[in-house]
Amino acid sequence: xxxxxxxxxxxxxxxxxxxxxxxxCILIWPHRRDSWQSGAYAARRAFTELxxxxxxxxxxTVCARYxxxxxxxxxxxxxxxxxxxxxxxxxxxxxxxxxxxxxxxIRGIDWGFNAWGGxxxxxxxxxxxxxxxxxxxxxxxxxxxxxxxxxxLEGGSVHTDGDGTLITTEECLLSKGRNPSMSKTEIEEKLCxxxxxxxxxxxxxxxxxxxxxxxxxxxxxxxxxxxxxxxWTDDKNDPQYERSAGCLETLENTTDAKGRTIKxxxxxxxxxxxxxxxxxxxxxxxxxxxxxxPGERLAASYVNFYISNGHVIVPxxxxxxxxxxxxxxxxxxxxxEVIGIRARDILIGGGNIHCITQxxxxxxxxxxK
Amino acid sequence: xxxxxxxxxxxxxxxxxxxxxxxxCILIWPHRRDSWQSGAYAARRAFTELxxxxxxxxxxTVCARYxxxxxxxxxxxxxxxxxxxxxxxxxxxxxxxxxxxxxxxIRGIDWGFNAWGGxxxxxxxxxxxxxxxxxxxxxxxxxxxxxxxxxxLEGGSVHTDGDGTLITTEECLLSKGRNPSMSKTEIEEKLCxxxxxxxxxxxxxxxxxxxxxxxxxxxxxxxxxxxxxxxWTDDKNDPQYERSAGCLETLENTTDAKGRTIKxxxxxxxxxxxxxxxxxxxxxxxxxxxxxxPGERLAASYVNFYISNGHVIVPxxxxxxxxxxxxxxxxxxxxxEVIGIRARDILIGGGNIHCITQxxxxxxxxxxK
Numbered sequence: 001x002x003x004x005x006x007x008x009x010x011x012x013x014x015x016x017x018x019x020x021x022x023x024x025c026i027l028i029w030p031h032r033r034d035s036w037q038s039g040a041y042a043a044r045r046a047f048t049e050l051x052x053x054x055x056x057x058x059x060x061t062v063c064a065r066y067x068x069x070x071x072x073x074x075x076x077x078x079x080x081x082x083x084x085x086x087x088x089x090x091x092x093x094x095x096x097x098x099x100x101x102x103x104x105x106i107r108g109i110d111w112g113f114n115a116w117g118g119x120x121x122x123x124x125x126x127x128x129x130x131x132x133x134x135x136x137x138x139x140x141x142x143x144x145x146x147x148x149x150x151x152x153l154e155g156g157s158v159h160t161d162g163d164g165t166l167i168t169t170e171e172c173l174l175s176k177g178r179n180p181s182m183s184k185t186e187i188e189e190k191l192c193x194x195x196x197x198x199x200x201x202x203x204x205x206x207x208x209x210x211x212x213x214x215x216x217x218x219x220x221x222x223x224x225x226x227x228x229x230x231x232w233t234d235d236k237n238d239p240q241y242e243r244s245a246g247c248l249e250t251l252e253n254t255t256d257a258k259g260r261t262i263k264x265x266x267x268x269x270x271x272x273x274x275x276x277x278x279x280x281x282x283x284x285x286x287x288x289x290x291x292x293x294p295g296e297r298l299a300a301s302y303v304n305f306y307i308s309n310g311h312v313i314v315p316x317x318x319x320x321x322x323x324x325x326x327x328x329x330x331x332x333x334x335x336x337e338v339i340g341i342r343a344r345d346i347l348i349g350g351g352n353i354h355c356i357t358q359x360x361x362x363x364x365x366x367x368x369k
Numbered sequence: 370x371x372x373x374x375x376x377x378x379x380x381x382x383x384x385x386x387x388x389x390x391x392x393x394c395i396l397i398w399p400h401r402r403d404s405w406q407s408g409a410y411a412a413r414r415a416f417t418e419l420x421x422x423x424x425x426x427x428x429x430t431v432c433a434r435y436x437x438x439x440x441x442x443x444x445x446x447x448x449x450x451x452x453x454x455x456x457x458x459x460x461x462x463x464x465x466x467x468x469x470x471x472x473x474x475i476r477g478i479d480w481g482f483n484a485w486g487g488x489x490x491x492x493x494x495x496x497x498x499x500x501x502x503x504x505x506x507x508x509x510x511x512x513x514x515x516x517x518x519x520x521x522l523e524g525g526s527v528h529t530d531g532d533g534t535l536i537t538t539e540e541c542l543l544s545k546g547r548n549p550s551m552s553k554t555e556i557e558e559k560l561c562x563x564x565x566x567x568x569x570x571x572x573x574x575x576x577x578x579x580x581x582x583x584x585x586x587x588x589x590x591x592x593x594x595x596x597x598x599x600x601w602t603d604d605k606n607d608p609q610y611e612r613s614a615g616c617l618e619t620l621e622n623t624t625d626a627k628g629r630t631i632k633x634x635x636x637x638x639x640x641x642x643x644x645x646x647x648x649x650x651x652x653x654x655x656x657x658x659x660x661x662x663p664g665e666r667l668a669a670s671y672v673n674f675y676i677s678n679g680h681v682i683v684p685x686x687x688x689x690x691x692x693x694x695x696x697x698x699x700x701x702x703x704x705x706e707v708i709g710i711r712a713r714d715i716l717i718g719g720g721n722i723h724c725i726t727q728x729x730x731x732x733x734x735x736x737x738k
Contacts, residue, residue, distance in 0.1 A: 003447070066435070066455040070501075073508070078370055078371045081370070081509070083509055084452075084453055084454050084455060084505060086435040086453060129435075132439075136453060139452065140450070140452055140509075
């Protein structure tokens with residue numbers, strides 16, 4: 001693995017859309033007892049269900065800590081690769097490399113990671129194990145790695161259409177805990193040079209009470225160039241209403257890098273999801289303090305799906321809108337099976353299906369496992 | 370990775386000779402402070418020198434503990450792959466899988482490992498991290514794995530010619546700390562069914578004071594079918610004399626699986642190598658006791674070489690026989706460059722170049738990294 005000091009665009013590399021062909025997917029076996037209730041056992045079952053579906057069309061690599069390896073190997077089917085790798089938590093989207101391609105080979109980008117806000121408003125300390133994972137994963141996969149550690153970014157805070165356009169949120173990328181010394185223009189330039197996009201669409205904010213400072217991947221996602229789904233509520237008394245309406249306004253009043261207007265498909269939110277006392281009881285304290293309070297609203301959203309080669313895997317919350325969300329997504333992904341899985345046990349950790357996955361784009365140079 | 374309960378020979382698999390084509394090589398980054406002097410820094414330099422030479426003709430994967438990963442990555446060149454994997458010590462020959470082939474694909478064998486003798490006369494306790502590595506390495510390489518954990522064997526205790534014949538030592542394989550409930554015949558049958566050999570040649574013993582209970586790879590090795598090198602001394606007062614003479618007698622009075630007599634090429638031993646007080650000072654105690662005593666004779670031997678695709682890499686001891694050993698080996702490996710490296714800092718750990726390497730045979734089914 002070579003560490004590259006250039007920018008991906010200097011070398012003809014760009015970030016493909018998630019709906020482009022993948023060679024594989026990376027996940028991290030959950031373990032953190034102040035993130036995942038009851039020793040992470042419920043989360044492990046949910047991860048396993050997800051992994052089995054992804055494995056139907058992609059090679060899956062799961063990183064497990066030494067102490068969790070045997071359990072991961074026991075629970076996961078034999079066709080899933082389990083590798084030993086230490087981590088602070090289990091959010092592959094945000095700590096695994098963002099992969100870029102030149103149409104033939106792939107490379108990784110190693111962003112700086114500071115647990116969603118560092119000493120300003122990060123979610124745990126320290127985060128050094130997580131911050132080392134992107135580079136280690138490039139090494140494991142034998143892919144060269146762009147050193148972007150001086151720029152704090154999580155994979156979940158950007159979405160690209162693979163055709164020159166990126167969406168992100170101001171709430172996250174302009175937060176004090178990320179890159180406070182950089183201007184919006186400088187951040188935009190960095191995104192263009194690293195991800196190979198020409199146009200950055202800045203949504204104002206993400207999902208209400210989302211502890212990532214409003215990652216875009218929980219509120220809005222491309223389904224194809226020129227088409228996005230947007231998490232939506234019609235309830236004007238919901239604090240989410242104004243947030244979603246703000247995103248809609250931005251999207252309706254812009255064009256993408258190719259000059260297209262953007263068609264917005266509203267994806268209803270589930271009824272607000274609150275964590276129960278029983279669920280909170282199952283979470284260890286962090287530094288002596290609880291990480292969740294009974295009744296706290298969780299950032300549930302159907303937008304946090306993963307697009308595998310064969311499926312679109314969508315979180316479900318035992319809500320009346322579960323099936324509606326799938327029905328809206330189906331015509332947007334005519335070549336894939338849109339499938340839901342119960343995701344409450346992932347949501348409790350603070351994110352959802354998209355947050356715990358990271359795709360490896362197609363690699364024409366090697367058997368990619 | 371599928372765990373296979375059959376025997377390799379049931380499936381048409383056998384262990385190829387080390388001088389067959391490799392796709393790669395596995396090593397483990399040294400760390401154990403009661404094995405490797407002065408925090409393993411000298412050993413790390415020696416490992417790095419060796420790895421650079423192997424890398425000239427093979428893909429090298431180095432397993433490093435989480436806490437050593439950054440240092441390994443810093444010291445090793447970028448074209449070497451470093452993966453995170455926990456271990457008790459650093460003897461890839463004995464803890465990595467023994468690979469078998471059917472001529473197209475490869476699979477690993479996961480032997481039981483008990484630190485060279487378990488509670489009888491093993492070298493450290495516990496050894497569970499080492500014992501888990503073979504299976505993890507199969508998983509990492511996406512190769513199926515034969516479960517032979519109920520049989521204690523280290524890779525260093527067997528050599529095959531890839532043509533039906535295996536050499537081993539009674540001192541090791543019949544030791545009380547390995548498989549005391551099995552008869553010699555049962556052990557021989559196990560070797561035949563797992564490694565695909567038809568004939569087992571039992572040498573009596575290995576190198577004097579070799580703490581592995583006389584691993585064959587320190588005293589005798591095939592250089593081609595029908596040819597072996599044997600560690601030799603003409604000094605009848607050396608306790609090694611009788612051991613080497615015993616091996617010679619066996620080898621001269623047997624034929625291999627193909628009915629060939631075996632040509633024995635004597636490889637002189639270096640003058641006895643003793644550990645110094647300074648070197649002992651650099652070793653941490655184990656359970657409050659020193660692991661080495663000043664003046665202790667180390668099991669130095671030129672036979673402990675590694676055969677890579679392009680080289681034969683031979684330990685050197687600043688001894689007058691260093692060059693002689695290389696000169697004897699050169700005509701035996703006409704297609705490879707025979708090269709020496711200073712190996713005292715590896716020897717102090719208790720083994721040598723062959724002990725710290727494990728080849729991955731050629732794999733026709735995949736890009737093998």
